[in-house]
Amino acid sequence: MGADGKVQICYDFTKGMCTRGDKCKYSHDIATIVHFNSREKGICFDYLRNQCHRGLLCRFSHDLSNIAQQCQLVC
């Protein structure tokens, strides 16, 4: 874990459930989490319909360039 220099994101934090705050050993960095989400997860269909209330902590990608890319495959 962490041997390759990658930051482990806090899965609890992405779900808004981390109670460890600053003492948490995992990353709470929004940019890291958003990047991770857009790389690992599919696009957010709620976001496409303007109905996503999860914002930056959404488990799915809100990256519009990523959405356009996947849309070419799906749509």
Ligand SMILES: [Zn+2]
């Ligand atoms: Zn945490």
Ligand SMILES: [Zn+2]
């Ligand atoms: Zn979303």
